Amino acid sequence: xxxxxxxxxxxxxxxxxxxxxxxxxxxxxxxxxxxxxxxxxxxxxxxxxxxxxxxxxxxxxxxxxxxxxxxxxxxxxxxxxxxxxxxxxxxxxxxxxxxxxxxxxxxxxxxxxxxxxxxxxxxxxxxxxxxxxxxxxxxxxxxxxxxxxxxxxxxxxxxxxxxxxxxxxxxxxxxxxxxxxxxxxxxxxxxxxxxxxxxxxxxxxxxxxxxxxxxxxxxxxxxxxxxxxxxxxxxxxxxxxx
Ligand SMILES: N[C@@H](CCC(=O)N[C@@H](CS)C(=O)NCC(=O)O)C(=O)O
Numbered sequence: 001x002x003x004x005x006x007x008x009x010x011x012x013x014x015x016x017x018x019x020x021x022x023x024x025x026x027x028x029x030x031x032x033x034x035x036x037x038x039x040x041x042x043x044x045x046x047x048x049x050x051x052x053x054x055x056x057x058x059x060x061x062x063x064x065x066x067x068x069x070x071x072x073x074x075x076x077x078x079x080x081x082x083x084x085x086x087x088x089x090x091x092x093x094x095x096x097x098x099x100x101x102x103x104x105x106x107x108x109x110x111x112x113x114x115x116x117x118x119x120x121x122x123x124x125x126x127x128x129x130x131x132x133x134x135x136x137x138x139x140x141x142x143x144x145x146x147x148x149x150x151x152x153x154x155x156x157x158x159x160x161x162x163x164x165x166x167x168x169x170x171x172x173x174x175x176x177x178x179x180x181x182x183x184x185x186x187x188x189x190x191x192x193x194x195x196x197x198x199x200x201x202x203x204x205x206x207x208x209x210x211x212x213x214x215x216x217x218x219x220x221x222x223x224x225x226x227x228x229x230x231x232x233x234x235x236x237x238x239x240x241x242x
Pocket of ligand 1: 017018019020041047048049050060061062063
């Protein structure tokens with residue numbers, strides 16, 4: 001059994017961390033049984049979520065975990081992809097994880113309206129996930145500093161939304177009318193695309209970023225299709241059921 005350690009269920013989605021959600025989506029796509037437990041950043045091998053326990057060993061980083069699972073259990077999802085498809089998948093994954101991710105983070109932590117909506121979610125992570133009774137304002141200050149150091153925090157809201165819209169337009173164009181990102185069959189890259197799209201759409205605060213995503217009909221249809229195929233029977237973990 002694989003134990004997936006992640007942040008609590010929130011906003012009606014399995015996880016608001018797109019990296020946790022991606023890993024859970026991959027496990028479901030690959031048909032690997034798993035259980036979910038609440039993470040503790042203090043115990044996380046890389047100090048980040050998700051992390052997983054596999055054969056008694058703790059591993060960090062969603063992609064390292066996926067690569068490990070592929071070598072252990074085989075890779076039915078990606079084994080038929082051409083080198084060009086793999087390159088497109090890789091590029092899309094890196095765009096979402098290294099760029100779009102920061103725009104998702106910005107919308108939650110920077111604008112006052114976004115922060116007001118996100119505080120209740122952050123409160124569910126104190127003290128357990130963050131490892132102590134840290135005030136949510138201190139967590140916000142830390143995240144604002146991280147955003148500043150990364151660079152996205154130096155942009156204003158309009159600039160971030162413009163960057164974010166461009167990523168979504170590129171994704172919608174690449175998706176076209178295909179059933180999944182790279183064709184008629186799902187690949188591991190769809191775990192990334194789906195989890196990041198849901199992370200954007202689930203935010204209750206309306207932004208251009210969210211509206212632009214919702215206006216891409218092919219992406220909205222894609223999310224519905226993916227959910228129906230891989231998350232139809234999803235239930236919150238017992239420890240977190242309402
Ligand atoms: N490359 C990592 C990224 C994971 C990541 O950035 N996780 C965020 C949550 S979405 C996190 O743990 N942040 C807490 C922190 O940095 O202290 C992966 O794929 O797992």
